[in-house]
Amino acid sequence: MNKIELRTKAELEALLCKYFKQRQFPDYALYLGDSGTKNWLDLDNSTEFTVASSLTYLLRQNAPALARHLAKRFDMVSIGVGSGEKERILLETLVKRSDLTYYAVDISSEMVDKALVTVADMDIKKTGVVAFLEDLPRIKQLWTSPVLLCLLGNNFCNYDPDYLLETVHAQLQYDDLFLFDCQLLQQQRKEQIEQMYHSQLNVYFNLDPFIRRGMNPDDGVFHLELLPLETDLGTIYRTKKWLEILKDTRISCGTDSILFKAGEIINMPGFTYKYTRPQVRSYLHRHGFQEVELFLSPCETNLLILTRKTPTG
Numbered sequence: 001m002n003k004i005e006l007r008t009k010a011e012l013e014a015l016l017c018k019y020f021k022q023r024q025f026p027d028y029a030l031y032l033g034d035s036g037t038k039n040w041l042d043l044d045n046s047t048e049f050t051v052a053s054s055l056t057y058l059l060r061q062n063a064p065a066l067a068r069h070l071a072k073r074f075d076m077v078s079i080g081v082g083s084g085e086k087e088r089i090l091l092e093t094l095v096k097r098s099d100l101t102y103y104a105v106d107i108s109s110e111m112v113d114k115a116l117v118t119v120a121d122m123d124i125k126k127t128g129v130v131a132f133l134e135d136l137p138r139i140k141q142l143w144t145s146p147v148l149l150c151l152l153g154n155n156f157c158n159y160d161p162d163y164l165l166e167t168v169h170a171q172l173q174y175d176d177l178f179l180f181d182c183q184l185l186q187q188q189r190k191e192q193i194e195q196m197y198h199s200q201l202n203v204y205f206n207l208d209p210f211i212r213r214g215m216n217p218d219d220g221v222f223h224l225e226l227l228p229l230e231t232d233l234g235t236i237y238r239t240k241k242w243l244e245i246l247k248d249t250r251i252s253c254g255t256d257s258i259l260f261k262a263g264e265i266i267n268m269p270g271f272t273y274k275y276t277r278p279q280v281r282s283y284l285h286r287h288g289f290q291e292v293e294l295f296l297s298p299c300e301t302n303l304l305i306l307t308r309k310t311p312t313g
């Protein structure tokens, strides 16, 4: 299997130790290793936590409509690919019309392996890439335009929208396409959404990196709130997460071990935004993107959108 490591395991572990020492617990730690991969797949396959899996339907329904916008030859690059099930749905339709090369990108090396296995039987050129989304300028060196850049499974909502759209805009050319999906905010569903984030499996998913490094499961509590945030586009919602240490606990990280004292708060800077449809549109327009096609789920709870850079002049 063809795999490129822009980030090595040792580098990611060293970075993680640095974060832990600063009392920070970044989201990427949740997905690392065989256990992080298994935890995410268990969560994603459960009926308790349907944020990413509920978006699969939109892709299945709309893959043929999306295919009409693609060139005869292009590169498909999906970042935060996970096990690559959604990408497979798209690829099955796209290969019938186009000659394409597929890049499965994720910060978890084990996820990249899974994504490559997911398409192992398909007769396409494929490469796995271990990298952060933040490495986009380096990832771009690998692809040839036109490109279809994908962020699927609600990944779009896990980054600051201004940072994300500015970064993507800077790397794309005018004939490239950007595809993403997200769960939309509907006030009446706010409680349901909160409940999902408080589900037992999601709590375990968020605690496990500490548990597997030596913390007793009862010695830490995971907290999560869905909070309103006032912006110039109105109120958006964002999750806030943290880990509270209840009893002195020592965790291992690489060759280091780090002591956390009872009462310490470990900040988890990862978050998920919840937007309304007009807010997603406004962010896109503000950052120089135009809609090519937009698809909504029947109750308008989910959105899938194909965009490109708005031509200037």
Ligand SMILES: C[S@@+](CC[C@H](N)C(=O)[O-])C[C@H]1O[C@@H](n2cnc3c(N)ncnc32)[C@H](O)[C@@H]1O
Binding pocket: 027, 028, 031, 032, 040, 044, 052, 053, 079, 080, 081, 082, 083, 084, 086, 105, 106, 107, 108, 111, 131, 132, 133, 134, 152, 153, 154, 155
């Ligand atoms: C919520 S999961 C979604 C996975 C998949 N797209 C799906 O729909 O099931 C997020 C994925 O992004 C990866 N990830 C997290 N932070 C990342 C980052 N900064 N850069 C690249 N990948 C990241 C994780 O390893 C994980 O596979």
